[in-house]
Amino acid sequence: MALATLAWLVSAACATLPSAVAAGAMNFTVFSRPVQLRYGEVHNKLQDPMKLPEEVVARYADGKKVMALIGFDIDMVRRAPDGSETRVKLDDHYLHHYILYMAGGPTMDKMVSEANKDTMFARMLS
Known part of the structure; x- marks a missing residue:
């Protein structure tokens, strides 16, 4: 069986409050670490931040603006050796559950640290 290397693609739209509509929205994209799956395998691990x-x-570092997420989309992409990307079809791999956590560095570090102490989450982090 071929091993598929996939990445979660998170596209988010955000706006600055309180004048979110007036300011307009911006989009950005982040990628997870690659996930390698064989046919029929399940990946149920907490992703690295x-x-x-x-x-x-x-844009938000000075603390004078607040970011509001007004939407986010999750997708799976396959990266070829040449760096090109193609969307993974649902009949190839199925993204069944996804949870998005967002926090500042220290808060995110604490969440991951606490999750490491929990036996249920420990399985998901390894």
């Missing part, structure tokens, strides 16, 4: 793009961090 994914860094936001530098321009998104810089």
